[in-house]
Amino acid sequence: MSTVAPAGALPSYSDVLARYEPVIGLETHVELGTASKMFCGCATAFGAEPNTQVCPVCLGLPGSLPVVNEAAVRFAVMIGLALHCEIASWCRFARKNYFYPDMPKNFQISQYDEPLCTNGWLDVEVEGEVHRVGITRVHMEEDTGKSLHVGGATGRIHGATHSLVDYNRAGIPLVEIVTEPDVRSPEVARAYVDELRELIRALGVSDVRMEQGSLRCDANVSLRPRPAPGDPDAPFGTRSETKNLNSLRSVERAVRYETTRQAALLDDGQRIIQETRHFDEASGRTSSGRSKEEATDYRYFPEPDLTPLALPAEYVERLRAGLPELPAARRARLIAEHGYTARDLQDLRNAAVLDLVEETIAAGAAPATARKWWLNELARRASDAGLQPRDLKITPTDVARITALVAAGELTDALARKVIDGVLAGEGTPDEVIAGRGLAIVADDSALTAAVDAALLGAPDIAEKVRGGKVNAVGPLVGAVMKAMKGQADAAAVRRLLLERLGVS
Numbered sequence: 001m002s003t004v005a006p007a008g009a010l011p012s013y014s015d016v017l018a019r020y021e022p023v024i025g026l027e028t029h030v031e032l033g034t035a036s037k038m039f040c041g042c043a044t045a046f047g048a049e050p051n052t053q054v055c056p057v058c059l060g061l062p063g064s065l066p067v068v069n070e071a072a073v074r075f076a077v078m079i080g081l082a083l084h085c086e087i088a089s090w091c092r093f094a095r096k097n098y099f100y101p102d103m104p105k106n107f108q109i110s111q112y113d114e115p116l117c118t119n120g121w122l123d124v125e126v127e128g129e130v131h132r133v134g135i136t137r138v139h140m141e142e143d144t145g146k147s148l149h150v151g152g153a154t155g156r157i158h159g160a161t162h163s164l165v166d167y168n169r170a171g172i173p174l175v176e177i178v179t180e181p182d183v184r185s186p187e188v189a190r191a192y193v194d195e196l197r198e199l200i201r202a203l204g205v206s207d208v209r210m211e212q213g214s215l216r217c218d219a220n221v222s223l224r225p226r227p228a229p230g231d232p233d234a235p236f237g238t239r240s241e242t243k244n245l246n247s248l249r250s251v252e253r254a255v256r257y258e259t260t261r262q263a264a265l266l267d268d269g270q271r272i273i274q275e276t277r278h279f280d281e282a283s284g285r286t287s288s289g290r291s292k293e294e295a296t297d298y299r300y301f302p303e304p305d306l307t308p309l310a311l312p313a314e315y316v317e318r319l320r321a322g323l324p325e326l327p328a329a330r331r332a333r334l335i336a337e338h339g340y341t342a343r344d345l346q347d348l349r350n351a352a353v354l355d356l357v358e359e360t361i362a363a364g365a366a367p368a369t370a371r372k373w374w375l376n377e378l379a380r381r382a383s384d385a386g387l388q389p390r391d392l393k394i395t396p397t398d399v400a401r402i403t404a405l406v407a408a409g410e411l412t413d414a415l416a417r418k419v420i421d422g423v424l425a426g427e428g429t430p431d432e433v434i435a436g437r438g439l440a441i442v443a444d445d446s447a448l449t450a451a452v453d454a455a456l457l458g459a460p461d462i463a464e465k466v467r468g469g470k471v472n473a474v475g476p477l478v479g480a481v482m483k484a485m486k487g488q489a490d491a492a493a494v495r496r497l498l499l500e501r502l503g504v505s
């Protein structure tokens with residue numbers, strides 16, 4: 001019988017922390033963005049028709065032989081280097097044997113006791129405090145296929161009437177990045193995955209889309225009684241492993257839920273059983289999966305169909321020298337060069353958006369405005385449209401031009417958004433859109449004066465209040481004028497004009 005959720009209410013998280021210390025280790029699987037699979041030439045594109053990207057090798061048909069994809073090795077080494085790992089000059093692939101329908105070969109080619117990269121670290125900052133998370137190893141393996149359980153009410157394997165398998169994903173190169181059990185809170189667990197994702201994005205070796213499964217995380221959680229903080233000798237408790245978390249939020253929620261679930265069991269005098277668990281987004285709870293295989297169950301042995309990998313030192317050093325600027329170094333430079341604060345950069349972490357912000361600054365925009373428009377407007381529009389920000393039909397030069405017009409008082413923010421609409425719709429450059437749509441600010445002309453008069457007539461009571469000295473009561477009048485002008489006026493100028501008319505300024 002595996003661990004069940006305890007009966008009754010769970011303790012609160014703060015109550016758990018007073019009595020137990022959470023111990024957390026994370027395993028992250030990242031699909032590498034190679035054009036072809038790990039051991040064959042099949043394509044790796046996401047979303048293709050099921051079973052169209054398969055061949056005898058990735059289907060494990062008799063007589064087929066794997067060949068290592070050099071790009072996958074290169075990408076894995078780059079990840080290891082960026083995580084300060086030692087890169088093995090010699091390593092081997094291993095067969096991990098288990099039977100599962102989405103594994104056509106009945107084994108997975110992975111690495112076991114001779115991984116490619118070992119012994120690194122990643123620094124993670126949470127609320128101004130830096131936490132160093134040890135990286136135990138980064139090893140290479142191949143992804144499995146995907147099963148889809150259909151029929152029945154739940155869409156889950158239990159109750160489904162039959163299962164479909166898609167082997168397109170089988171054989172896509174993966175790295176598994178395993179941390180030491182160094183993490184002590186759900187917040188740091190989340191921040192670690194976030195930082196790791198940005199690091200890998202900056203390396204350009206994966207599209208790291210958690211929602212599409214190209215980066216997925218397993219969270220190992222155990223508790224040990226306090227007082228233990230800082231006592232490296234206090235023994236760890238038994239861990240549970242919550243599988244396949246597919247958003248940063250889920251990582252944090254699942255870890256927090258596990259701490260309270262385990263605390264309730266321990267309080268009740270029960271043992272924690274080592275098992276895999278699944279996180280349910282809707283309820284925020286985990287439920288028991290299978291009890292955990294021991295390494296011996298997998299009957300690992302060196303993969304006989306592949307020669308060991310021997311990486312020349314020059315190969316590794318060439319990759320080290322070619323690493324791009326990594327997120328931590330980039331943040332430090334952006335703070336020094338552009339006057340951003342660490343806080344400004346907290347929500348501006350996506351390297352792809354940062355590239356565009358920097359290009360917009362280079363095209364003449366002020367750093368604060370470049371950040372504002374990319375973050376609040378364009379990155380959001382890209383994500384709404386399911387696009388990468390770079391794929392939006394607007395250039396950094398266009399954005400810089402729009403911010404210059406806003407700074408010069410020729411566009412309001414509302415008008416600037418309409419200019420962006422036009423540019424994205426392919427109506428031309430910002431200046432062409434402004435001319436084509438007639439979008440410049442109407443300053444001080446008869447239309448504006450008429451709108452101001454109408455607003456004053458329409459709300460005599462407010463006008464009276466403002467006249468009597470309640471200057472801030474003017475807000476609704478400004479709103480009425482802006483509405484009448486369809487946003488084509490400068491709110492500050494409208495406010496000035498209204499106050500002038502009312503004899504207070």
Ligand SMILES: Nc1ncnc2c1ncn2[C@@H]1O[C@H](COP(=O)(O)OP(=O)(O)OP(=O)(O)O)[C@@H](O)[C@H]1O
Nearest residue numbers: 023024025026178179180181220221222236237239
């Ligand atoms: N007592 C513990 N509490 C919390 N985390 C732990 C504990 N012991 C080990 N861990 C973490 O669990 C993870 C174990 O991952 P690893 O890949 O080595 O093995 P596994 O989970 O047994 O195998 P598999 O890759 O098949 O899931 C590591 O991140 C490690 O830090």
Ligand SMILES: [Mg+2]
Nearest residue numbers: 027176178218
């Ligand atoms: Mg693992």
Ligand SMILES: [Mg+2]
Nearest residue numbers: 027218220241
């Ligand atoms: Mg594991």
